[in-house]
Amino acid sequence: MTDAQARQPVLSLRGATLRFDRRTLWQGLDLDVAPGEFIAVLGANGSGKTSLLRTILGQHPLSSGEALVAGEPVTAGNPRIGYVPQQKLADEGTPLRARDLVGLGIDGGTFGFWPSRSKRARVDRLLADVGATDYAEVPVSTLSGGEQQRLRVGQALASDPVLLLADEPLASLDLTNQRAVSELIDRHRRERGFGVLFVTHDVNPVLPIVDRVLYLAGGRFRIGAPDEVLRSEVLTELYGSPVDVIRARGRIIVVGTPDAGHAPHDEHHDAGHEDVCDHNPEDTEAVVL
């Protein structure tokens, strides 16, 4: 890797805007993700976190603006991106073994039953990297949520990505597995230097490893260190209604965020549309961040 490549952002968004029909999910988003940087993507349900990842994966075109991955325009199926999708546990009875799941990250569905020796060695290495060697031959459907999630991380690392996109990778894991999976991603991004966009409802398990947070709300966003963004005054201004950020026993809890369908700052907002925010104080949620 040249010096220039080592310094080049792995992701650059310039004026990035995504709208579905009349609803603006986010607009004017400027973000450079440095190699090795870990960014937590936060925001209430429906604020556009998954849609952001899908845009970078080339699944939704931007409504306006630009998105570059390692200096190249976004394309679908980009091997420079590793993706850990929202977790779906494997169906019972699925014959796929742990090593097959990781192998899918190398060559999609063409891995086959008789992989070459070099592919086998690569899968063995990836299984070891994510601590899954002991259950390499076990059907995925019989593994725990935490074990399955390790394999998905292994699969996402198989193409040696410059950027890892992880969509709620800790959802439905217990605290021990939340820690194990986030430490795994943290260790590999440091060793391999890939940037991470990590979508999560709960920032607390990753707070010690987060470099910056991107907080999406009501068509707008804030980016910065957790202490800069996760503050009552910043989120109150972002949401346009009173929000409290509470710190208790080292945890961060956000109380009073309006539902994401309510977009007080949305310029496409129209009084006849269902997105109208009436600021009903009962219509709020507590987000554990």
Ligand SMILES: Nc1ncnc2c1ncn2[C@@H]1O[C@H](COP(=O)(O)OP(=O)(O)OP(=O)(O)O)[C@@H](O)[C@H]1O
């Ligand atoms: N292809 C699409 N066409 C129209 N609307 C869409 C499309 N994809 C997503 N949306 C809408 O965009 C909004 C944001 O969805 P998205 O899944 O990105 O939110 P999110 O922040 O990831 O939410 P959650 O935390 O619940 O997963 C939702 O209202 C969703 O219905």
